[in-house]
Amino acid sequence: MTSSQPLLPGSTLGVLGGGQLGRMFVHQAQAMGYFTAVLDADPTSPAGLVSHHHIQTDYEDPQGLAELARVADAVTTEFENVPAAALAALAQQRPVSPAASAVSVAQDRAREKAHFVGCGVPCAPYAVIETAEQLAAVSPDLLPGILKTARMGYDGKGQVRVKTAAELAAAWDAVGRVPCVLEKMLPLHLECSVIVARGHDGAMVHLPVQRNLHRDGILAVTEVYEQNLPPALAAQAVAAAKSVAEGLQYVGVLCVEFFVLQDGSLVVNEIAPRPHNSGHYSQNACDVSQFELQVRTLARLPLTQPRQHSAAVMLNLLGDLWFAHGGDTAQTPPWAAVLALPGTHLHLYGKRDAKRGRKMGHLNVTGATPEAARATALKAAELLGIAAF
Ligand code: ATP
Numbered sequence: 001m002t003s004s005q006p007l008l009p010g011s012t013l014g015v016l017g018g019g020q021l022g023r024m025f026v027h028q029a030q031a032m033g034y035f036t037a038v039l040d041a042d043p044t045s046p047a048g049l050v051s052h053h054h055i056q057t058d059y060e061d062p063q064g065l066a067e068l069a070r071v072a073d074a075v076t077t078e079f080e081n082v083p084a085a086a087l088a089a090l091a092q093q094r095p096v097s098p099a100a101s102a103v104s105v106a107q108d109r110a111r112e113k114a115h116f117v118g119c120g121v122p123c124a125p126y127a128v129i130e131t132a133e134q135l136a137a138v139s140p141d142l143l144p145g146i147l148k149t150a151r152m153g154y155d156g157k158g159q160v161r162v163k164t165a166a167e168l169a170a171a172w173d174a175v176g177r178v179p180c181v182l183e184k185m186l187p188l189h190l191e192c193s194v195i196v197a198r199g200h201d202g203a204m205v206h207l208p209v210q211r212n213l214h215r216d217g218i219l220a221v222t223e224v225y226e227q228n229l230p231p232a233l234a235a236q237a238v239a240a241a242k243s244v245a246e247g248l249q250y251v252g253v254l255c256v257e258f259f260v261l262q263d264g265s266l267v268v269n270e271i272a273p274r275p276h277n278s279g280h281y282s283q284n285a286c287d288v289s290q291f292e293l294q295v296r297t298l299a300r301l302p303l304t305q306p307r308q309h310s311a312a313v314m315l316n317l318l319g320d321l322w323f324a325h326g327g328d329t330a331q332t333p334p335w336a337a338v339l340a341l342p343g344t345h346l347h348l349y350g351k352r353d354a355k356r357g358r359k360m361g362h363l364n365v366t367g368a369t370p371e372a373a374r375a376t377a378l379k380a381a382e383l384l385g386i387a388a389f
């Protein structure tokens with residue numbers, strides 16, 4: 001269902017998925033005067049805990065979806081693997097953004113890469129592997145490479161690095177011979193990402209380009225300030241992100257992740273059809289955050305180009321910080337000492353159990369200059385036991 005009338009504060013905005021991204025969407029929507037509804041089976045989900053309505057069913061439950069359509073005036077998603085059929089079913093009754101058609105492209109690495117090629121945005125050389133014949137036909141040029149399951153991967157899960165054809169065959173067996181893509185291993189200089197928001201009327205705005213450091217396949221640090229990246233490269237990333245969004249006729253917030261190779265060229269990695277961990281700095285460093293962009297696109301409110309007012313560094317707070325010295329002894333991270341540093345903004349997701357590698361929260365550090373933000377972030381990292389960057 002589509003409509004061009006804005007949904008004004010007082011309406012109810014729904015979200016499929018109750019994770020931290022949904023929680024921050026809910027917080028922002030509520031700050032702007034909306035009621036919220038979350039659909040997530042987990043009674044203690046981070047977003048469900050703070051929402052006006054929490055429908056506790058799984059994404060495919062027809063009654064849960066009907067209830068969401070009843071209480072919410074429009075629906076978005078915070079979880080890219082929500083079944084496209086659920087979005088399509090909701091769209092019969094309520095405006096849904098992003099659309100099932102766009103989310104389903106992001107859910108499948110093979111379709112995602114075909115979309116990049118179609119948009120003329122370069123991605124890593126790759127081959128689709130769905131059959132033994134395709135496996136046998138893989139060009140040796142793609143090795144060493146990374147075998148990635150086409151569906152359901154995140155935080156480096158579902159990925160195997162392979163050097164030889166024999167390793168590739170063993171890796172495909174190990175993942176259960178599900179559809180995969182094999183990507184050539186590229187010599188990375190750095191990684192970056194861009195958040196774009198596209199309205200129902202096709203208007204597009206973007207956040208500044210984020211420079212990202214991953215550790216063990218998980219985002220660890222995002223830094224955003226001028227001189228972070230060569231300006232021409234940043235402009236190229238923004239233009240590429242916009243053409244990826246445009247090509248999908250996307251409505252909502254989209255994150256496009258890139259690699260910058262050692263020769264300086266830009267290659268798109270993947271897209272996330274929702275706000276992204278690398279965009280969290282915008283909560284404290286920009287006059288419009290990625291979650292406000294999500295509210296605005298869903299409610300069909302005007303989009304204005306966000307302005308970054310402070311240099312920013314974001315530190316991810318993984319569950320590891322809740323254990324002393326890499327051991328099993330539980331500890332509380334030294335929040336008071338961290339918050340004594342000027343420009344630190346703590347965001348925790350309300351998860352009860354800390355587990356290694358689990359995203360528990362993030363710390364945004366803002367400063368008047370890049371040097372100030374970095375210096376404070378390094379002090380905070382030291383207090384928290386996060387390795388320097
Ligand atoms: P997430 O959803 O958390 O972003 P993911 O599981 O979808 O992660 P990718 O983004 O595909 O995984 O890859 C995770 C990381 O692995 C990348 O950020 C990059 O550091 C490295 N990587 C992935 N593909 C390549 C490649 N072709 N060449 C070199 N490094 C790569």
Ligand code: MG
Nearest residue numbers: 155257269270
């Ligand atoms: Mg990624």
